[in-house]
Amino acid sequence: MIPERVQAVLKRHDLQAIEFEPGSTPTAVMAAEKLGVEVGNIAKSLLFVAKDGRYFMVVCPGDRKVANAKLKAAIGAKTRMANAEQTHAATGFQPGGVCPFGVEGIEILLDAALQNYQPIYPAAGTDSSGVPMSFEELQRVTGGRICDCTAD
DSSP: OOOHHHHHHHHHTTOOOEEOSTTSOSSHHHHHHHHTSOGGGEEEEEEEEETTSOEEEEEEETTOOBOHHHHHHHHTSOEEEOOHHHHHHHHSOOTTSOOSSSOOSOEEEEEGGGGGSSSBEEOOSSTTEEOOBOHHHHHHHHOOEEEOOBOO
């Protein structure tokens, strides 16, 4: 079930999540198969923690990996991927269902490569959901900053 705070964001922006059976879309590959799209159309949300304790969420194509050097250049600090406990504590979402909707106190970075895919599908707070939208809608809804933070 889509968390209420995510439902509220989607409703406010006239967006609708697609839901599947529980546990069916926890990875970009599985989500792409379920939706019948390329893995790059899946907008995966990854949480990173900087050495100073700040959290950053990178939303990038499902077929790309975050480049540590590029992320460091974008935020001015060295980071590491948050573990499952940190991710849940900071976002309220479990890994596999992390999404950029309804999170507070976390800067959201949108990888520029997402602009190459239409539509894109970020999760909706569960490991069995996706929200079809354009890159422009994602930026408007999340207030995310566009950056180049994935490996080519």
